[in-house]
Amino acid sequence: MKxxxxxxxxxxxxxxxxxxxxxxxxxxxxxGWIARTYARTAPGTYLSTDSALRTAQRISAKYKPSDRAAxxxxxxxxxxxxxxxxxxxxGKGSRITVxxxxxxxxxxxxxxxxxxxxxxxxxxxxxxxxxxxxx
Amino acid sequence: MxxxxxxxxxxxxxxxxLIFAAVFGxxxxxxxxxxxxxxxKQPDPATAPIFGPxxxxxxxxxxxxxxxxxxxxxxWVIDSGRSARIPVVTPSYGGTFSPQxxxxxxxxxxxxxxxxxxxxxxxxxxxxxxxxxxxxNASPRSAARPRAxxxxxxxxxxxxxxxxxxxxxxxxxxxFGSNLGVGVDPRQAPARCPQWAxxxxxxxxxxxxxxxxxxSVSVQDNLGAGNDLRLSNLDRLGLTSADLVxxxxxxxxxxxxxxxxxxxxxxxxxxxxxxxAGAVPAGDEISSSRGAGFYVFTTIAIVLxxxxxxxxxxxAVRSRKGxx
Numbered sequence: 221m222k223x224x225x226x227x228x229x230x231x232x233x234x235x236x237x238x239x240x241x242x243x244x245x246x247x248x249x250x251x252g253w254i255a256r257t258y259a260r261t262a263p264g265t266y267l268s269t270d271s272a273l274r275t276a277q278r279i280s281a282k283y284k285p286s287d288r289a290a291x292x293x294x295x296x297x298x299x300x301x302x303x304x305x306x307x308x309x310x311g312k313g314s315r316i317t318v319x320x321x322x323x324x325x326x327x328x329x330x331x332x333x334x335x336x337x338x339x340x341x342x343x344x345x346x347x348x349x350x351x352x353x354x355x
Numbered sequence: 356m357x358x359x360x361x362x363x364x365x366x367x368x369x370x371x372x373l374i375f376a377a378v379f380g381x382x383x384x385x386x387x388x389x390x391x392x393x394x395x396k397q398p399d400p401a402t403a404p405i406f407g408p409x410x411x412x413x414x415x416x417x418x419x420x421x422x423x424x425x426x427x428x429x430x431w432v433i434d435s436g437r438s439a440r441i442p443v444v445t446p447s448y449g450g451t452f453s454p455q456x457x458x459x460x461x462x463x464x465x466x467x468x469x470x471x472x473x474x475x476x477x478x479x480x481x482x483x484x485x486x487x488x489x490x491x492n493a494s495p496r497s498a499a500r501p502r503a504x505x506x507x508x509x510x511x512x513x514x515x516x517x518x519x520x521x522x523x524x525x526x527x528x529x530x531f532g533s534n535l536g537v538g539v540d541p542r543q544a545p546a547r548c549p550q551w552a553x554x555x556x557x558x559x560x561x562x563x564x565x566x567x568x569x570x571s572v573s574v575q576d577n578l579g580a581g582n583d584l585r586l587s588n589l590d591r592l593g594l595t596s597a598d599l600v601x602x603x604x605x606x607x608x609x610x611x612x613x614x615x616x617x618x619x620x621x622x623x624x625x626x627x628x629x630x631x632a633g634a635v636p637a638g639d640e641i642s643s644s645r646g647a648g649f650y651v652f653t654t655i656a657i658v659l660x661x662x663x664x665x666x667x668x669x670x671a672v673r674s675r676k677g678x679x
Binding site for chain 2: 221223224225227228229230231232233234235236237238239241242245271272273276277280288289290291292293294295303305307308309310321322324325326327328329330331333334335336337338339340
């Protein structure tokens with residue numbers, strides 16, 4: 221019985237440790253911080269006085285995204301449950317939108333489609349091939 | 356008794372090996388699957404184009420959107436450091452998209468190619484050069500495209516391609532493209548692209564490791580102002596030199612190329628590009644941001660916790676039965 225207690229306890233402890241690590245590694249959401257830091261102009265939309273690149277950099281520095289994409293229209297930050305888009309505002313600051321992952325993907329599909337998802341949720345671009353996929 | 360102990364020890368060792376295999380092996384294999392390693396025949400890194408059909412098509416589409424909005428042609432020239440000639444990829448475009456010759460830019464006035472350049476500009480097409488030969492790397496698709504008619508061509512002489520551009524683009528290991536398509540450099544079409552900005556990337560390639568070891572990027576343009584964008588500007592994208600050769604280096608490079616119009620807009624040298632609204636194809640959905648590893652590790656954790664609990668419960672039942 222003692223051996224089972226030690227062995228079973230050890231097994232369960234390893235399991236709990238892995239579970240905690242997996243949950244913690246997911247990162248946290250910047251939603252609250254964005255709401256506190258920037259002026260809200262509409263539900264889920266905020267205004268920054270900084271440029272889009274600087275604003276995206278600031279948000280990324282505070283809350284590390286799981287991926288980041290840039291294209292001519294703006295900078296897109298991906299978090300476990302959110303898509304944050306930072307779009308330029310004609311040289312006067314930038315507009316931040318905060319959407320759920322699914323809604324953000326659909327809203328900015330022309331910019332992040334294929335990269336953050338695809339048919340069946342399987343990303344179809346940047347999946348290897350050339351020399352830039354090493355390390 | 357001793358035989359039973361040995362058997363117990365062997366089972367214990369087996370369980371430990373299984374746990375290690377599950378914790379380290381399964382996520383590793385899953386990650387390989389997620390990165391497309393099992394998708395089929397892998398291209399040779401020594402000769403594979405940097406951007407595959409989807410990536411190249413996507414870049415052309417995004418740059419086309421920017422070119423239409425800003426009236427500036429955008430392109431990329433990548434010296435991948437490889438000594439082989441890299442085949443020109445045939446891009447795959449979404450929907451009905453097909454790159455069109457740049458029409459008269461609507462966002463900015465089109466300078467007359469025969470007129471002297473505006474103060475501060477350095478029109479490369481002004482450099483005298485012999486008429487350019489057809490680009491051997493141009494894809495059949497780009498060759499088949501109709502020519503622009505919106506920009507009036509000067510009566511004489513027709514714009515020419517500077518020889519240094521032709522030389523640069525014909526070097527082995529060099530890949531290029533633009534909003535006009537893959538294998539088409541804006542400087543090759545000065546009449547269609549009176550204004551251009553091109554991201555140039557230079558990589559060092561290790562033929563032993565078959566990967567890039569270092570890389571740098573810069574942006575050339577003929578927009579005047581005399582302040583070509585440099586890597587210091589690209590730092591604003593959150594990019595570092597390490598990113599250019601690290602995980603998903605191709606994606607980071609595409610980010611740098613795609614962000615040039617954004618950088619110009621932020622500097623007030625072009626108008627911002629609005630995100631395009633479009634329907635999402637059926638079944639196209641966002642992948643899980645947590646990655647496969649999260650689910651694999653969570654499953655392993657639950658199995659371990661359940662296994663430990665069952666072990667203790669079985670031992671407790673046996674112990675109770677034995678004592679009674």
